[in-house]
Amino acid sequence: MKVNGSERSGDVEPRVLLVDFLRSNLRLTGTHIGCDTTSCGACTVLIDGEPVKSCTVLALQAEGRSVTTVEGLAQGATLSAVQDGFHQEHGLQCGFCTPGMMLVGTALLARNPNPTEEEIRWAISGNICRCTGYMNIVKAIQHAAKAAKPAAAAVAGGGE
Amino acid sequence: MYPAAFDYRAPKTLDETLALLKEKGDDAKVMAGGQSLIPLLKLRFAQPALVIDIGRLPSMATIKKQDGYVSIGALVRHVDIERSEDLKSWLPIMGEAAHWVADPLVRNRGTVVGSVCHADPSGDWGAVMLALGADLVARSASGERVIHATDFFTGPLTNALKPDELVTEIRIPVPSGASGGAYNKLERKVGDFATAAAAVQVEMKDGKLSRVGIGLTAVGETNLKAAAAEKSLTGQQPTDALIAEAARLAASAATPKGDVRGSAEFKKDMVRVLVQRGLKTAVARAKGGKA
Numbered sequence: 001m002k003v004n005g006s007e008r009s010g011d012v013e014p015r016v017l018l019v020d021f022l023r024s025n026l027r028l029t030g031t032h033i034g035c036d037t038t039s040c041g042a043c044t045v046l047i048d049g050e051p052v053k054s055c056t057v058l059a060l061q062a063e064g065r066s067v068t069t070v071e072g073l074a075q076g077a078t079l080s081a082v083q084d085g086f087h088q089e090h091g092l093q094c095g096f097c098t099p100g101m102m103l104v105g106t107a108l109l110a111r112n113p114n115p116t117e118e119e120i121r122w123a124i125s126g127n128i129c130r131c132t133g134y135m136n137i138v139k140a141i142q143h144a145a146k147a148a149k150p151a152a153a154a155v156a157g158g159g160e
Numbered sequence: 161m162y163p164a165a166f167d168y169r170a171p172k173t174l175d176e177t178l179a180l181l182k183e184k185g186d187d188a189k190v191m192a193g194g195q196s197l198i199p200l201l202k203l204r205f206a207q208p209a210l211v212i213d214i215g216r217l218p219s220m221a222t223i224k225k226q227d228g229y230v231s232i233g234a235l236v237r238h239v240d241i242e243r244s245e246d247l248k249s250w251l252p253i254m255g256e257a258a259h260w261v262a263d264p265l266v267r268n269r270g271t272v273v274g275s276v277c278h279a280d281p282s283g284d285w286g287a288v289m290l291a292l293g294a295d296l297v298a299r300s301a302s303g304e305r306v307i308h309a310t311d312f313f314t315g316p317l318t319n320a321l322k323p324d325e326l327v328t329e330i331r332i333p334v335p336s337g338a339s340g341g342a343y344n345k346l347e348r349k350v351g352d353f354a355t356a357a358a359a360v361q362v363e364m365k366d367g368k369l370s371r372v373g374i375g376l377t378a379v380g381e382t383n384l385k386a387a388a389a390e391k392s393l394t395g396q397q398p399t400d401a402l403i404a405e406a407a408r409l410a411a412s413a414a415t416p417k418g419d420v421r422g423s424a425e426f427k428k429d430m431v432r433v434l435v436q437r438g439l440k441t442a443v444a445r446a447k448g449g450k451a
Contacts, residue, residue: 017162050268052268053266057194057269061213061215104264104265125351126264126350
């Protein structure tokens with residue numbers, strides 16, 4: 001599969017989940033494991049540009065697809081528009097939900113560059129912030145939408 | 161959590177899939193998006209020897225209209241329904257219901273047909289299919305048969321499919337004339353299963369209801385069809401009194417169990433409220449000339 005723009009491969013048992021393949025085989029530990037039951041969204045990654053819960057995807061289902069993790073958002077030392085929004089608007093407290101929130105925000109802005117507050121709130125409705133810092137998460141995504149940088153460019157290998 | 165070990169096949173053609181099901185169907189589970197199956201595997205509620213991933217089959221992700229019905233292919237995801245402009249004009253209840261399924265991330269992977277086949281009484285699509293009078297097309301190596309939605313749900317998480325059968329599409333009759341639908345769901349939060357929900361679809365002719373379909377979610381052993389309520393309205397002018405009576409009949413058809421989401425009594429009353437609300441909305445939409 002392509003991960004953050006690079007071809008990556010590994011031999012796994014069929015039962016290995018995508019989140020475990022990313023974290024254990026590829027050592028991309030920015031993708032978190034929260035509830036492990038499809039509820040919290042801490043494990044969100046993009047497959048072909050669309051956010052999914054990687055604890056509920058088999059690694060084999062992603063074979064040949066393009067996967068984006070939080071490690072793929074920045075271009076070198078330059079933060080993506082969404083990352084910068086989270087930085088500027090204090091969109092994180094403990095940071096556990098942040099990779100998922102940023103990926104959902106990135107995918108939203110790629111589809112809809114000018115979302116309403118309500119559209120942002122619906123987009124992140126499958127992701128839980130255990131600090132309940134939703135206000136600033138919404139502001140962070142709004143900040144990114146306002147920034148001149150097109151968010152679509154930040155989706156490394158995204159297929160939307 | 162790791163599932164128990166299983167073999168995995170991702171056939172490239174339908175024929176290959178049906179041959180696999182014929183040979184190993186007894187001990188296999190079919191996976192489309194995996195949003196119901198993978199949680200079951202992880203909790204080890206399901207431990208099949210083989211998972212057949214149909215996610216790579218070609219031409220199954222199509223929504224099309226033909227021969228008087230709308231066809232939903234086996235790989236059409238909830239999000240595809242939500243975004244389909246065609247369905248907004250053909251069967252707007254579909255997009256309305258899709259919006260209530262799970263959460264946006266699950267909707268990016270989960271499929272309508274997979275959800276219906278999963279046959280969870282708390283699933284949203286079963287109620288919609290009952291309200292719409294849908295048919296499921298079941299294919300096996302030996303042929304094809306059509307199973308009506310009313311005959312499909314045989315118990316909690318069990319359906320009428322034989323071990324060698326695969327549902328390739330759902331066929332929904334195109335409404336004739338003025339029609340309207342509504343899906344109303346009470347849920348505690350996004351992603352939670354319904355406390356109760358009701359799908360309502362009506363067709364009207366000369367001011368009278370020519371067809372009424374009502375399906376219920378999460379208030380019985382399966383998704384339920386509120387047949388007595390449907391019958392009480394068919395052929396009638398939809399007055400507030402008749403709608404209230406039909407909603408009462410639908411509530412009396414519900415057999416919910418009390419749990420953390422509410423008592424059985426509360427859920428029955430919510431069925432009454434949701435059906436009444438749905439009928440009023442559906443009738444208004446049908447009268448508004450919007451399908």
